[in-house]
Amino acid sequence: MAENAFRQQIPYGRSTMSKRVLTTESGAPVADNQNSATAGVGGPLLIQDQQLLEKLARFNRERIPERVVHARGSAAYGYFEVTDDVTRWTSAKFLNTVGKKTETFLRFSTVADSLGGADAVRDPRGFALKFYTEDGNYDLVGNNTPVFFIKDPIKFPDFIHSQKRDPFTGKQEPDNVWDFWAHAPEATHQVTWLMGDRGIPASYRHMNGYGSHTYQWTNEAGEAFFVKYHFKTNQGIRCLSSEQAAEVVGKDANSHQTDLLQAIERGVNPSWTLYVQVMPAAEAADYRFNPFDLTKVWPHSDYPLQRVGRLVLDRNPDNVFAEVEQSAFSPNNFVPGITASPDKMLQGRLFAYADAQRYRLGVNHTLLPVNAPKATTAQNYGRDGAMALRNGSRHDKNYEPNSYKGPAETGDALGAPLAVSGHTGTHAAPAHTKDDDFFQAGELYRLMSEEEKQRLVANIAGGLSQVSREDVIEKNLAHFHAADADYGKRVEEAVRALRED
Numbered sequence: 001m002a003e004n005a006f007r008q009q010i011p012y013g014r015s016t017m018s019k020r021v022l023t024t025e026s027g028a029p030v031a032d033n034q035n036s037a038t039a040g041v042g043g044p045l046l047i048q049d050q051q052l053l054e055k056l057a058r059f060n061r062e063r064i065p066e067r068v069v070h071a072r073g074s075a076a077y078g079y080f081e082v083t084d085d086v087t088r089w090t091s092a093k094f095l096n097t098v099g100k101k102t103e104t105f106l107r108f109s110t111v112a113d114s115l116g117g118a119d120a121v122r123d124p125r126g127f128a129l130k131f132y133t134e135d136g137n138y139d140l141v142g143n144n145t146p147v148f149f150i151k152d153p154i155k156f157p158d159f160i161h162s163q164k165r166d167p168f169t170g171k172q173e174p175d176n177v178w179d180f181w182a183h184a185p186e187a188t189h190q191v192t193w194l195m196g197d198r199g200i201p202a203s204y205r206h207m208n209g210y211g212s213h214t215y216q217w218t219n220e221a222g223e224a225f226f227v228k229y230h231f232k233t234n235q236g237i238r239c240l241s242s243e244q245a246a247e248v249v250g251k252d253a254n255s256h257q258t259d260l261l262q263a264i265e266r267g268v269n270p271s272w273t274l275y276v277q278v279m280p281a282a283e284a285a286d287y288r289f290n291p292f293d294l295t296k297v298w299p300h301s302d303y304p305l306q307r308v309g310r311l312v313l314d315r316n317p318d319n320v321f322a323e324v325e326q327s328a329f330s331p332n333n334f335v336p337g338i339t340a341s342p343d344k345m346l347q348g349r350l351f352a353y354a355d356a357q358r359y360r361l362g363v364n365h366t367l368l369p370v371n372a373p374k375a376t377t378a379q380n381y382g383r384d385g386a387m388a389l390r391n392g393s394r395h396d397k398n399y400e401p402n403s404y405k406g407p408a409e410t411g412d413a414l415g416a417p418l419a420v421s422g423h424t425g426t427h428a429a430p431a432h433t434k435d436d437d438f439f440q441a442g443e444l445y446r447l448m449s450e451e452e453k454q455r456l457v458a459n460i461a462g463g464l465s466q467v468s469r470e471d472v473i474e475k476n477l478a479h480f481h482a483a484d485a486d487y488g489k490r491v492e493e494a495v496r497a498l499r500e501d
């Protein structure tokens with residue numbers, strides 16, 4: 001790949017044809033960018049040296065808070081093309097015609113580590129997709145795993161604290177990681193997934209993406225359906241063993257970024273096929289487990305995959321900070337025809353993302369080119385705040401309703417209303433009587449080949465055997481025993497063997 005393919009080609013505000021003069025931020029020519037202005041040859045400095053002051057001050061402000069989770073990421077632009085008719089389930093305009101294409105932006109990420117970490121680590125991967133639709137931006141903020149560790153958002157900050165760096169040691173600590181899981185039996189399914197072969201994808205191109213939550217679709221007739229999204233990679237699934245991953249990290253900590261960037265620069269555009277599982281809304285109440293439980297999958301035998309379309313990535317961002325670091329995805333960005341389900345985790349996320357982005361990027365982050373709608377324009381009465389680039393013209397009123405033909409509400413609901421019942425309060429009991437934290441973990445284990453089981457057991461034992469407290473080990477072992485007798489027995493034997501060494 002030509003090295004200069006990655007160089008910035010067009011300088012701000014100037015054509016490549018004109019002489020490129022270095023200027024201050026206010027556009028004044030800079031006479032000397034190598035020597036500070038001083039009183040005499042040996043100094044001291046002169047405070048009148050605007051280039052020096054501005055350069056140092058500007059540099060001090062280059063970093064912004066990193067994402068509190070999913071800090072490391074890579075992204076690319078592309079498009080989504082509808083291949084199958086799904087209008088019997090949703091009125092979403094971007095899905096209403098076979099062949100219709102919508103521009104997209106997809107950011108992949110690891111979850112736990114900070115910006116300075118490595119790509120090829122055992123961790124779920126984020127799969128955050130922005131559709132720039134004619135009805136505004138639709139964000140589907142998912143992972144490469146169909147399930148998650150917890151099912152109540154009130155546990156999320158504690159969960160993340162236990163997986164990120166310990167405040168004293170400054171490192172991820174097996175004691176914390178496994179202590180949280182010891183107290184979260186509902187994590188057993190996702191832990192089995194994470195410690196298995198798919199726990200370390202070989203690249204972002206070689207993994208699936210999932211919406212993970214259940215969402216609601218509503219069709220033109222107002223009928224509601226619950227759906228789960230599956231983006232299946234067309235590159236095939238490729239994973240790394242723990243040993244292979246350690247080698248990759250040693251050679252290139254940014255291996256996933258390198259792979260994605262280079263593939264797209266070479267024109268090898270990765271793609272995924274989107275399928276959905278569709279449950280008519282009326283079936284949710286009597287389904288044999290809670291269909292809004294994020295720790296569970298819906299068996300395909302109950303709700304088969306239905307093809308929707310194709311996602312292709314074909315363009316790298318020009319600038320990582322402007323477009324990737326400043327990108328903002330929120331599960332609360334829906335378009336008509338698609339809404340939230342009652343999933344408690346999803347409901348918690350509807351608050352968390354835009355709140356994080358108002359802190360991380362500021363209240364006007366939706367005006368940044370990567371975040372602004374592309375196939376329509378945002379028109380509302382939000383005004384002012386830091387960096388208010390869009391504030392209305394002298395003819396625009398800043399209140400609504402008004403008598404001046406300003407933007408007005410449509411009165412159309414985004415989706416069918418959801419019936420609810422019951423008492424307010426904190427409810428520890430599962431919503432469905434047949435809920436159980438272990439059966440799907442056991443099913444996943446039993447689906448694995450003998451070699452896969454051996455690698456899974458070795459990965460779990462490698463981490464769990466490092467835990468200092470025997471009671472934490474016991475609690476975790478109990479979860480694997482509850483999932484499957486053979487699974488529990490093997491993990492227990494492997495942990496004991498490693499601790500005796």
Ligand code: HEM
Pocket residue numbers: 066067068069070073107108109125126127128141142143148152153154156211212213327328329345346348349352353356357360
């Ligand atoms: C209650 C549970 C959760 C909370 C409170 C939460 C909160 C957050 C926050 C605050 C961010 C940073 C946002 C930003 O600064 O732009 C984030 C990023 C992210 N989260 Fe979650 N999260 C939760 C669960 C999940 C789940 C279940 C998934 C996947 C199914 C997920 C996928 C992601 C992804 C992919 C990103 C990175 C988005 C990007 O690329 O910018 N999160 N989360």
